[in-house]
Amino acid sequence: MSLSPAEIWERLLTRARQVVTEQTFRTWLEPAEPLSFADGVLTVGVPDQFAADWNDSKHAELLSSFAPVALGHPVRLQFRISEERAKRAQLDIFVQQPPAPVAPQPQQKSAISAPLNPRYTFDQFVIGKSNDVAAAAAQAAAQAPGKVYNPLFIYGETGLGKTHLMQAIAHELLRRTPTLRLAFVGTEQFTNDFVSAIQGGQMHDFRRRYREIDLLLVDDVQFLKGKESTQEEFFHTFNAIYEAGRQIVLTSDRPPKEIPGLESRLVSRFEWGMVANVDSPDLEHRIAILKKKASLDHLELTIPDEVIEFIATHVKSSVRELEGSIIKLLAYASLKHREISVELAREALRDKLKASANTSDFPDVPPTSITVATIQQVVAREWGVTPDGLRSKTRTKQLTVPRQVAMHLCRELLALQLVEIGNAFGGRDHSTVIHSLDRVAEDMASTPEFAERVGRMRSMLETLRATGSLSA
Numbered sequence: 001m002s003l004s005p006a007e008i009w010e011r012l013l014t015r016a017r018q019v020v021t022e023q024t025f026r027t028w029l030e031p032a033e034p035l036s037f038a039d040g041v042l043t044v045g046v047p048d049q050f051a052a053d054w055n056d057s058k059h060a061e062l063l064s065s066f067a068p069v070a071l072g073h074p075v076r077l078q079f080r081i082s083e084e085r086a087k088r089a090q091l092d093i094f095v096q097q098p099p100a101p102v103a104p105q106p107q108q109k110s111a112i113s114a115p116l117n118p119r120y121t122f123d124q125f126v127i128g129k130s131n132d133v134a135a136a137a138a139q140a141a142a143q144a145p146g147k148v149y150n151p152l153f154i155y156g157e158t159g160l161g162k163t164h165l166m167q168a169i170a171h172e173l174l175r176r177t178p179t180l181r182l183a184f185v186g187t188e189q190f191t192n193d194f195v196s197a198i199q200g201g202q203m204h205d206f207r208r209r210y211r212e213i214d215l216l217l218v219d220d221v222q223f224l225k226g227k228e229s230t231q232e233e234f235f236h237t238f239n240a241i242y243e244a245g246r247q248i249v250l251t252s253d254r255p256p257k258e259i260p261g262l263e264s265r266l267v268s269r270f271e272w273g274m275v276a277n278v279d280s281p282d283l284e285h286r287i288a289i290l291k292k293k294a295s296l297d298h299l300e301l302t303i304p305d306e307v308i309e310f311i312a313t314h315v316k317s318s319v320r321e322l323e324g325s326i327i328k329l330l331a332y333a334s335l336k337h338r339e340i341s342v343e344l345a346r347e348a349l350r351d352k353l354k355a356s357a358n359t360s361d362f363p364d365v366p367p368t369s370i371t372v373a374t375i376q377q378v379v380a381r382e383w384g385v386t387p388d389g390l391r392s393k394t395r396t397k398q399l400t401v402p403r404q405v406a407m408h409l410c411r412e413l414l415a416l417q418l419v420e421i422g423n424a425f426g427g428r429d430h431s432t433v434i435h436s437l438d439r440v441a442e443d444m445a446s447t448p449e450f451a452e453r454v455g456r457m458r459s460m461l462e463t464l465r466a467t468g469s470l471s472a
Contacts, residue, residue: 045082159318
């Protein structure tokens with residue numbers, strides 16, 4: 001597909017607008033005009049030498065970095081004085097003529113919201129079996145904020161789309177009500193704002209800003225654990241917004257009851273509305289996600305379907321990992337100056353393929369000699385139990401501790417998903433695995449002897465991976 005200079009420039013500008021300030025965009029990039037494209041170089045016209053030098057030093061490299069994804073191939077930018085633009089007055093170029101008077105747009109009153117990602121909308125969210133309940137709940141909350149599913153609590157592992165759904169609600173409500181007052185913050189920001197307000201004697205202002213909003217979006221509420229004063233303030237903030245009939249959306253890596261160190265009254269409130277889970281996508285869902293991304297980035301003709309299926313088959317950890325694989329593949333193809341193919345994907349994603357559970361299709365990638373069964377065998381021998389016992393439903397302390405250690409090592413050494421670990425240990429659920437991983441981490445931090453014991457087994461398994469043999 002051959003794009004005109006104007007089309008190339010427009011795609012790069014679309015990307016740039018998401019990362020530079022509006023003032024920078026309007027002053028330096030919007031007035032520029034694409035002139036020509038040849039030999040991988042896009043020439044862009046600007047009114048004077050100062051503008052050319054400024055754009056070359058500040059924006060050329062940034063714009064070029066967008067090209068592999070936005071265009072499917074590398075592009076170098078050069079800025080030069082446009083003869084036609086140079087004839088016009090400087091003021092005409094950098095100070096745009098005022099448009100016809102229009103009613104001023106009301107400014108969003110919330111000053112505590114992080115920028116929303118323009119791509120995180122419902123239209124760009126790919127729904128599958130792993131997230132259909134959470135997506136439906138989010139859409140319902142956006143249609144009737146504060147009335148159904150309030151609060152909406154979305155949980156799941158990192159990179160599966162929780163924040164996307166949360167921001168999609170905000171985008172939909174802002175589309176209908178541009179004056180909406182919203183707060184989109186992480187738990188850490190809420191904590192930092194709270195501490196700063198205490199130190200500066202500005203608690204009244206802090207409470208007014210957080211409690212008078214229309215939509216509260218809080219990411220990663222699991223980090224509230226152990227922060228007693230912050231939990232107390234968040235409790236009252238939650239109550240004020242909820243009682244006013246305004247929408248609250250929360251995300252976490254685990255359900256409310258599984259968050260350690262969280263006050264029971266907060267757990268209760270988090271469960272008042274809807275608790276929805278987002279799981280890892282299956283193969284068909286992963287293919288749909290990659291095809292959606294290719295469509296959004298105009299890469300349908302750049303990445304063949306068989307490459308998309310290849311990536312979807314072997315990259316299973318998260319949506320974020322899938323998207324990262326596409327970006328890495330595009331960059332690799334650009335550097336090697338080669339067409340994208342399955343063979344090129346095999347080369348570019350070698351590290352990711354090594355982490356895949358199934359490497360039998362790749363003779364040039366040596367398979368790992370560590371499996372779940374191997375880990376279970378090593379841990380069982382260390383604790384004097386049987387591997388079958390680790391996989392059983394029995395919950396005696398004699399089996400629970402080594403079972404938790406084996407889960408920890410599966411996560412650390414094999415990078416397995418929580419659901420995969422749960423299935424390998426008697427079909428245990430997502431929350432049970434999280435609890436086991438947390439317990440091992442806590443015990444290792446508090447008991448040096450336990451940490452040394454786990455570390456010794458990890459070293460044995462890493463030796464097996466490296467040499468293919470395990471000493472007794």
